[in-house]
Amino acid sequence: MNTLKVELGERSYPILIGHGLLAQPELIGRQIAGRDVLIVSNTIVAPLYAASLRAALRGRRVVDVVLPDGESHKTLATVARILDVLVANRFPRDCTVVAVGGGVVGDMAGFAAACYQRGVAYVQVPTTLLAQVDSSVGGKTGVNHPGGKNLIGAFHQPVAVIADTHTLSSLPPRELRAGLAEVIKYGLICDAPFFDWLEAHMDELLAGDSQALAHVIRRSCEIKAQIVGRDEREQGDRALLNLGHTFGHAVESATHYTRWLHGEAIGAGLLMAAAMSRECGLLSAAEVERLRRLLERTGLPTHIDSVQPLEALDHMRIDKKVKSGRMRLILLRSIGESFVTADYSQPALLRTLEEHFGAPGPGQAARSAVRP
Ligand SMILES: NC(=O)c1ccc[n+]([C@@H]2O[C@H](COP(=O)([O-])OP(=O)(O)OC[C@H]3O[C@@H](n4cnc5c(N)ncnc54)[C@H](O)[C@@H]3O)[C@@H](O)[C@H]2O)c1
Ligand SMILES: [Zn+2]
Numbered sequence: 001m002n003t004l005k006v007e008l009g010e011r012s013y014p015i016l017i018g019h020g021l022l023a024q025p026e027l028i029g030r031q032i033a034g035r036d037v038l039i040v041s042n043t044i045v046a047p048l049y050a051a052s053l054r055a056a057l058r059g060r061r062v063v064d065v066v067l068p069d070g071e072s073h074k075t076l077a078t079v080a081r082i083l084d085v086l087v088a089n090r091f092p093r094d095c096t097v098v099a100v101g102g103g104v105v106g107d108m109a110g111f112a113a114a115c116y117q118r119g120v121a122y123v124q125v126p127t128t129l130l131a132q133v134d135s136s137v138g139g140k141t142g143v144n145h146p147g148g149k150n151l152i153g154a155f156h157q158p159v160a161v162i163a164d165t166h167t168l169s170s171l172p173p174r175e176l177r178a179g180l181a182e183v184i185k186y187g188l189i190c191d192a193p194f195f196d197w198l199e200a201h202m203d204e205l206l207a208g209d210s211q212a213l214a215h216v217i218r219r220s221c222e223i224k225a226q227i228v229g230r231d232e233r234e235q236g237d238r239a240l241l242n243l244g245h246t247f248g249h250a251v252e253s254a255t256h257y258t259r260w261l262h263g264e265a266i267g268a269g270l271l272m273a274a275a276m277s278r279e280c281g282l283l284s285a286a287e288v289e290r291l292r293r294l295l296e297r298t299g300l301p302t303h304i305d306s307v308q309p310l311e312a313l314d315h316m317r318i319d320k321k322v323k324s325g326r327m328r329l330i331l332l333r334s335i336g337e338s339f340v341t342a343d344y345s346q347p348a349l350l351r352t353l354e355e356h357f358g359a360p361g362p363g364q365a366a367r368s369a370v371r372p
Contacts, residue, residue: 001027002218006137006225008232011157015137015221019210021164022049022125028056031160032123035060036095040082040109042067045101045127048170053100053125063089067105071257074104074144076152082112096121096159102128102175103135103262107153110141114156124158127167129179129213130263133186133220136161138228138238148318149249149257155233163217165210173206177299178263180205181244183216184294185270186223189240192336194219199290202297239340243330244269247356250315254307267300272356277332279348287335303360309353 001018014031021027037057041050046066054062065085067078086095099109099122106124113122124136142153168176180202187195197215198205204212224241231238248269251260260268274291277283295302304312317327326342329349333339355361 002214004218004221004225006157007229008157011139013157013159013161015161015163015225017132017163017165017214017217017221019165019214021162022052022056022166025056025058028053028162031162032057032096032098033121033159034092034094034096036089036091037062038065038082038086038089038091038095038097039063039100040065040067040097040105040112041100042069042105044069045105049100049125049127049167053098061089063091067108069104071104071144074108076143076145079108079112079115079143082109083116086112086116091116091120093117093120096123098123098125099136099158100125100127101131102126103131106131106136107141107150108143110139110156110158111143111153114141114154119156121159122156124161126161126163128171129168129176129217130182131179132163132165132168132217133179134182134224136163137221137224139232149253157232161221163221165213165217168210168213169208174261174299175263176208177206178261178267180216180298181263181267181270181295181300183220184291184298185241185243185266186220188270188274188291188332188335189243189330189338190223190336191219192334194223195294195335199294202294206298236340239328240330240338243332243338244271244273246316246327246329247272247312250312251304251307253315253318254311255304259306260301260304264301267295267298268302268304268356271295271302272352273330274332275355276329276344276348276352279351280331280344283332283334287332290335302356304357305360307357309350309357312353312357313350 004015097113099106113120126132126136139155139157141156142150145151244266248265251265274288278288328342
């Protein structure tokens with residue numbers, strides 16, 4: 001087992017990473033304090049993993065909430081259901097909420113924990129790759145609103161994150177690939193050797209090799225923990241974690257969140273951020289090609305035919321990261337070096353969008369072969 005620490009003073013917490021952690025009752029029991037525990041999961045994950053958690057919590061009062069599956073249920077109404085159960089069972093201030101599932105469950109259980117009695121402890125047990133490398137770490141919690149994604153939320157750090165790589169064995173391959181987009185993102189942001197490692201080991205990762213997966217989860221969490229430790233509330237550096245996301249969110253919202261998984265949209269968004277960096281004279285064409293090849297091998301899209309370039313631009317402009325009218329982008333100086341800027345050329349942005357959205361140009365048809 002690997003243990004990392006997110007250093008946030010009195011809000012510091014450990015991230016435990018390993019194969020079969022959920023089958024170790026003592027280890028699990030140690031991370032979950034209090035007599036009263038609420039396990040929040042969903043209809044897919046509960047039958048797979050709730051029993052091992054219950055076994056680890058024998059002797060305590062354990063109550064379950066099983067939510068409906070899917071991003072469309074990431075709403076205030078669903079969080080209200082979690083709060084209702086806490087209230088109905090008169091859960092005390094020193095209870096613990098345990099989120100078992102992907103980012104959707106984690107974001108909602110974390111938000112319920114942030115709100116109940118103005119904040120109770122919660123533990124993340126992420127069961128998707130995306131949740132293990134990204135959403136379970138860093139304390140962003142919340143729900144969607146009809147007016148936008150993740151518009152309602154709070155910063156509330158968990159007391160522990162337990163990432164059992166064994167849970168990834170039941171994950172649909174498409175979800176695994178989507179999680180790998182966020183992993184590639186970390187290499188691009190600040191770790192060129194990690195990007196090289198991903199190029200060398202992508203086949204093992206796609207085959208579900210648990211050692212390779214544990215390595216990428218560890219490195220991804222290290223990077224995220226470091227950035228969050230420096231900038232918990234996204235006043236500066238934490239924005240780097242949004243590399244590819246302004247483009248990716250445009251893909252998601254223009255296709256109504258139905259066609260592409262978040263990680264898939266981010267895969268395309270990463271390539272667009274790289275191509276934009278090349279248009280701005282920062283990144284070499286060879287580096288952009290390296291990224292394109294890695295994304296293609298991972299099975300992620302690199303061209304979005306069904307959305308027109310100007311339509312994509314409109315969606316980018318309403319992204320919530322637009323600060324005082326000027327859209328900020330994360331760009332790359334090289335693979336492994338990123339920065340935030342609002343100072344870029346508009347024609348370069350338009351050329352980037354024209355290259356990656358709409359009917360593919362000559363030579364691009366084969367590249368957009370990935371279909372959801
Ligand atoms: N809080 C943050 O910092 C942060 C960061 C990134 C993403 N997010 C949020 O995370 C969400 C996406 O998370 P996700 O990609 O994990 O999606 P998800 O939670 O919807 O999980 C994907 C699918 O896999 C299923 N599943 C989960 N674990 C499984 C397992 N072990 N075996 C089989 N099936 C399993 C889920 O039930 C779901 O159907 C979005 O709502 C996004 O906004 C939050
Ligand atoms: Zn993301």
